Amino acid sequence: MTLFGISSQALFGQLLLGLINGSFYAVLSLGLAVIFGLLNIINFSHGALYMIGAFVALLGLEHLGMNYWAALVAAPVVVGLLGVLIERTMLKHLYKLDHLYGLLLTFGLALIAEGVFRYYFGVSGSSYAPPEELQGGVDLGFMFMPLYRGWVVLASLAVCLATWYVIERTPLGATLRAATERPLLVQALGINVPVLVTATYGVGVALAAFAGVLAAPVIQVNPVMGSNLIIVVFAVVVIGGMGSIAGSIVTGLGLGLVEGLTKVVYPEASAVVIFVIMIVVLLFRPAGLFGKQA
Amino acid sequence: METRVKFKCLAIAAATAALLNPAQAQISDNAVRIGVLTDLSGVYSDVSGKGTVVATQMAIDDFVAKERPSFKVEMVSADHQNKGDIAANKAREWFEREKVDVASELVTTSVALAVQKIAKEKNRIALISGAASTRVTNEDCNDVTVHWTYDTYAVANGTAKAVTKTGGKKWFFLTADYAFGHSLEKDAMEVVKANGGEVVGSVRHPFPGSDFSSFLLKAQSSGAQIIGLANAGGDTINSIKQAAEFGVTPKQSLAGLLMFITDVHSLGLKVTQNMYLTEGFYWNLNDETRAWSKRFFDQHKRMPTMVQAGQYSAVMHYLKAVKAVGTDDTAKVMAQMRKTPVNDFFAKNGTIREDGRMVHDMYLLQVKKPAESTVPWDYYHVRATIPAAEAFQPLAASKCPLVAKK
Numbered sequence: 001m002t003l004f005g006i007s008s009q010a011l012f013g014q015l016l017l018g019l020i021n022g023s024f025y026a027v028l029s030l031g032l033a034v035i036f037g038l039l040n041i042i043n044f045s046h047g048a049l050y051m052i053g054a055f056v057a058l059l060g061l062e063h064l065g066m067n068y069w070a071a072l073v074a075a076p077v078v079v080g081l082l083g084v085l086i087e088r089t090m091l092k093h094l095y096k097l098d099h100l101y102g103l104l105l106t107f108g109l110a111l112i113a114e115g116v117f118r119y120y121f122g123v124s125g126s127s128y129a130p131p132e133e134l135q136g137g138v139d140l141g142f143m144f145m146p147l148y149r150g151w152v153v154l155a156s157l158a159v160c161l162a163t164w165y166v167i168e169r170t171p172l173g174a175t176l177r178a179a180t181e182r183p184l185l186v187q188a189l190g191i192n193v194p195v196l197v198t199a200t201y202g203v204g205v206a207l208a209a210f211a212g213v214l215a216a217p218v219i220q221v222n223p224v225m226g227s228n229l230i231i232v233v234f235a236v237v238v239i240g241g242m243g244s245i246a247g248s249i250v251t252g253l254g255l256g257l258v259e260g261l262t263k264v265v266y267p268e269a270s271a272v273v274i275f276v277i278m279i280v281v282l283l284f285r286p287a288g289l290f291g292k293q294a
Numbered sequence: 295m296e297t298r299v300k301f302k303c304l305a306i307a308a309a310t311a312a313l314l315n316p317a318q319a320q321i322s323d324n325a326v327r328i329g330v331l332t333d334l335s336g337v338y339s340d341v342s343g344k345g346t347v348v349a350t351q352m353a354i355d356d357f358v359a360k361e362r363p364s365f366k367v368e369m370v371s372a373d374h375q376n377k378g379d380i381a382a383n384k385a386r387e388w389f390e391r392e393k394v395d396v397a398s399e400l401v402t403t404s405v406a407l408a409v410q411k412i413a414k415e416k417n418r419i420a421l422i423s424g425a426a427s428t429r430v431t432n433e434d435c436n437d438v439t440v441h442w443t444y445d446t447y448a449v450a451n452g453t454a455k456a457v458t459k460t461g462g463k464k465w466f467f468l469t470a471d472y473a474f475g476h477s478l479e480k481d482a483m484e485v486v487k488a489n490g491g492e493v494v495g496s497v498r499h500p501f502p503g504s505d506f507s508s509f510l511l512k513a514q515s516s517g518a519q520i521i522g523l524a525n526a527g528g529d530t531i532n533s534i535k536q537a538a539e540f541g542v543t544p545k546q547s548l549a550g551l552l553m554f555i556t557d558v559h560s561l562g563l564k565v566t567q568n569m570y571l572t573e574g575f576y577w578n579l580n581d582e583t584r585a586w587s588k589r590f591f592d593q594h595k596r597m598p599t600m601v602q603a604g605q606y607s608a609v610m611h612y613l614k615a616v617k618a619v620g621t622d623d624t625a626k627v628m629a630q631m632r633k634t635p636v637n638d639f640f641a642k643n644g645t646i647r648e649d650g651r652m653v654h655d656m657y658l659l660q661v662k663k664p665a666e667s668t669v670p671w672d673y674y675h676v677r678a679t680i681p682a683a684e685a686f687q688p689l690a691a692s693k694c695p696l697v698a699k700k
Contacts, residue, residue, distance in 0.1 A: 010515065017507045115335070122596075123528070124340045124560035127535060137541060143511060144541045218539070219504045220531045220560065224337070228504050263508040268471055270508075271500030 013143035014260040020149045022256020023156035024211055028229065029236040029248040030160055031207035034167070037243030038180045038200050041091060041102040046233070047226030048110035049205045053079050053212025054221045055117060058128050068131035072213050079209030080202040087201040092194070110227070117223035125222025152214050159210060160249045163203075167245055176200060235278045241291020251289060320621035322393060325366040328354070328609060329394040331381055331409065332424065333401050334373035337502060337527045340556040342401040342424040345602040347371045348594045350398065353609040363617050370394060378404035385409045389416040395622045396421055396612060399605055403427040403474050410439040417624050421612060423604040426526070426552060427477045428687060431649040435694035438624055439650045440631065443604030444574040446474070447687040450482035450524075450551050452572030452658050452680050457520055457549050458489040465549075466518035467496035468509050468533060470525035475501065478551050479524040486522075494518045499529070506533045507540055514542050526552045531561055538565045554599045558673045563664040574656050575600035575640055576674055582639040597671040607640035608652075644682065649694035656685040 028050060035043045056075040060066035066074060086109065094101045129135075130148040137146040167173040179186040179193045187193045212226075219225060240251030255274050262270040281289060330350050332342045347369075354367045370392065374381035381400070388394035389412065397413060400406040401424025410430065413420040420439040422430055426449075430441045458465075465486050469479040475498070483493050495516045497509045510533070513521045521542065523530050530550055537543045543565075550557070553571040577587035577597045586606075590598045615630040616622055636644030636652065644654035659674040667673060689697055 010512070013511050014508050017505075017511070020507075021505055118335060118339070122340045122556070122560075123337055124531060124556050125528075126560055127562055127565065130539075137539075144514075146539045146541075148539070149507075218536070220528065220535060222528065222560075224528070225504065228502060260508065267509065268498050268500070271503075 009142040010264055011261075012140075014264045015257060016140075016143065016145065016260075018257040018260020018263075019253065020153055020256070021259060022253035023153045024215060024229070024252075025233055025236050025256055026160050026249045026252030027156045027207055027211040027214070028233040029240065029252045030163055030245065031204045031211075032233065032237045033240070033243055033245055033248035034163065034207070035201060035204035036237070037245060038167075038176055039091075039197060039204075040095070040099065040180075041106070041201070042099055043204065044103055044107040044230070045086075045110040045113065046106075046205070046208050047228075047230030048113040049079050049083065049208040049226070050212040050215070050229070051117065051221075051223060051226035052082070052113060053209025054128070054216040054225060055121075055212075056209065057213045057216045058126055058221045061128065068213075068217070071216075072210070075213045076206035076209040079212075080206035083205035084198055084202045086205075087198045091201065092198075110230075114223050114227060121223060123222055123224060125220045125225070128216040128221050130217035148217055152218070155214060156211075159207070163207070164245050164249060232274055235274045237288075239274075239278050239281045239288055241288025244288065244290040244292075247288060247290025320623060321365045321616070322395075322622055324364075325368055325393075326613065326616055326622055327368045327370060327388075327392065327394040327396075328612075329385070329388045329392075329397045330369060330371040330399050330605075331374050331384055331388075331397050331405070332371070332399040333376050334371075336376045338376065338401045338424065340560075340596075341527065341554045341599050342399055342601045342605075345590075345594050345596065345598065346399045346401075346423065346605040349590065349598065349602045349606040350609050352590065352593070353606045353613065357610060357613045361614070361617055363613075365616075367613060374400075374402070374405050376402045376405065378402075378408040381405040382408040382412055385412045386416070389413070389418050395419065398609060399423050399601075400425050401601065403429065403477075406430055407434050410434065410436060413438050419612070419624055419628065421608040423608055424601040426474055428481065429473075429477065431647075431651040432687075432693040435649045435692075435696055437648075437650070437696060438628060440608065440646055440652055441650055442608040442652045443600050444572075444656065445651070445686070446478040446552070447481045448574070448656050448680075448685050449572045450478055451485050452656050452685065453549050453551055453570050454482045454485040454491075454522065455489055456572075456658050456678065457547075457570055458486050458491040462520040462547060462549070463491045464518045465491055465493050465520045465522050466513045466516045467493065467522045467524050468506070468513060469496055469498045470501045470529055471498040472501050474526065475524050479522075482522055482524060482551050499525070501525070501529065502527075503529055504532055506536050509533075510537050510540055510542050514540070514546065518546060520547050520549050522549045522551055523553075524551050527557070531557055534561055534565055534569075554601070555597060555671070555673060556599055558661055559596075559671065563662060563667055563673065566661045567663045569661045570677070571659050571661070572656055572680070573600045573659060574654065575603040576657055576659060576676065577603075578672060578674070579657070579676065586639045603640050607636065607638050607644075610638060611636050647689060649689065649692050649697050651686055653682040653686045655682050656680040 053075040057071035134148040183193045240247035262273045332346050333339045372384050385397050396419040398421040400422045403425050406422045406425030410420040414436040422441045423443045426446045428445045428447045469475045499509050550571045558566050615627045619626045619630045632646045641654035646652050658678040660677050
């Protein structure tokens with residue numbers, strides 16, 4: 001069977017692959033959206049923290065014999081604590097200043113992190129094997145689906161939904177949102193707003209580390225893996241609407257699919273299609289697809 | 295009368311001095327400066343990068359210790375970030391203000407093409423080790439450039455010919471969508487067809503990429519026996535890793551058209567085993583290569599790539615030529631370098647052709663199985679030595695104007 005001259009087999013295969021990539025975009029852009037939406041910080045170090053997450057898994061395996069499942073918990077904790085440290089020592093001084101300062105600081109931190117890892121590990125990086133339980137794959141008829149990739153989609157969706165639920169549907173989320181809208185008022189009600197803010201940043205970057213561990217068995221773990229991805233993820237956030245939690249999840253998955261389709265039709269354009277969409281969206285809806293119009 | 299005698303004496307003295315001391319005067323400020331312009335931070339920094347700076351320093355130290363030259367040898371290095379314009383500016387600054395005599399290494403085609411042009415304009419020398427495109431010695435050739443280590447023709451030729459001849463007739467190409475990838479793909483396709491093979495399809499992927507699964511899926515459904523990887527560095531690494539993940543290999547085989555030992559090192563033998571590749575140097579070829587590579591390893595903590603070994607060889611050959619002619623004058627040094635065969639641990643009887651190509655033996659290698667590797671970095675079986683005369687594009691096919699004139 002063919003659709004528009006493309007075999008349905010190729011189409012389904014590419015759509016599924018698009019969904020897998022979209023899952024990575026969703027988790028990463030979700031972290032960015034949480035940090036921007038609640039803290040008003042454009043976290044340019046997100047890609048570097050994603051890379052550090054992958055390295056925690058790799059180094060944990062090499063030096064401590066830590067397996068994949070342990071890494072999936074340990075890396076977000078380690079990177080989350082690193083985030084807390086960054087927030088407490090550096091970012092908290094910038095909240096009253098223009099967004100640009102936060103962006104510059106986190107961009108500088110990303111460059112430093114990449115440089116340090118490149119110095120010690122080189123750019124070629126190392127391979128990280130998928131866990132034994134998820135090695136191999138199933139033949140879906142239209143394509144061979146590695147089990148691990150299936151797990152990536154499920155794990156990402158679960159984490160995205162859980163994060164969305166906590167922020168949008170629980171009392172804790174309500175407090176968080178209130179604390180960002182009216183910090184003084186919330187503080188007057190006896191809630192420790194600075195701690196909330198620090199914790200939020202920690203959780204946001206922990207999401208990046210989680211994505212890093214998810215990606216480790218799929219792509220080579222190297223110091224530039226984050227910078228390759230971060231620009232696309234920023235485009236996803238801009239298209240979804242800066243700070244919109246649900247927007248970043250839906251757009252992440254959707255753009256993964258669009259990219260997958262482009263790879264069937266005209267592979268050369270697959271690297272730019274997301275940016276073309278970004279331009280179009282910005283022209284007609286400057287606040288993004290799911291953003292609140294200013 | 296007295297003044298006339300005095301004048302004669304002075305004239306004779308001046309003439310004698312000029313005759314007796316030509317060499318000293320002709321090395322500009324009595325120092326030879328070698329610039330290493332390389333990728334110190336980007337995708338090619340493992341293949342070339344700091345290792346080429348180490349190799350250059352080794353060449354200088356060895357030269358000074360062995361040859362005891364009357365001039366000083368200095369090295370400067372800079373990161374070109376794989377950008378042609380940055381490289382061009384740096385080379386210009388070096389040539390114009392810092393009295394650099396030779397710009398070397400120059401990984402990435404765009405960098406090599408930009409710098410070789412400036413070297414010609416400023417009448418200095420460009421020694422290229424890391425860049426791959428055959429354009430360097432074809433359309434863009436000039437008489438101040440030497441392309442030392444390898445090129446896309448040599449690596450594609452070696453691997454594609456060997457694989458096609460051993461039965462891999464149906465090929466699919468996975469190609470990085472920029473000048474280098476296209477060049478590699480074209481060179482390899484021609485070799486496949488010339489050896490009775492068939493190209494069933496190709497796909498071009500954006501550069502740099504990290505997810506190649508879509509492209510691999512196309513390759514998988516193409517029915518090809520061999521998937522030729524016309525890309526490099528991180529792109530090749532991820533292509534190989536993901537081909538294993540999606541079950542493309544071992545049903546179909548991969549042929550890495552440009553791979554380096556650092557790629558194999560980072561992927562591990564489990565995923566790369568049995569792959570064919572072609573390189574201009576392998577550390578474990580013989581006692582001489584092992585001895586040099588061990589010294590390199592002691593300093594750099596990694597075994598040398600062909601680019602790093604070639605860099606040493608090129609710099610050493612250049613310095614010996616400067617000493618032999620007693621000047622750093624570009625034309626004279628180039629003439630001397632052309633005249634003298636290259637004989638060191640890197641090349642045996644290598645020669646520099648008029649198009650600037652240094653021709654030497656290349657090696658067809660096959661990656662060992664994990665069980666076959668006995669010591670660290672012991673990764674290859676040497677399957678064949680491709681003699682210099684066959685390894686590179688024949689002069690008859692050259693598009694270099696310097697050759698056409700003859």
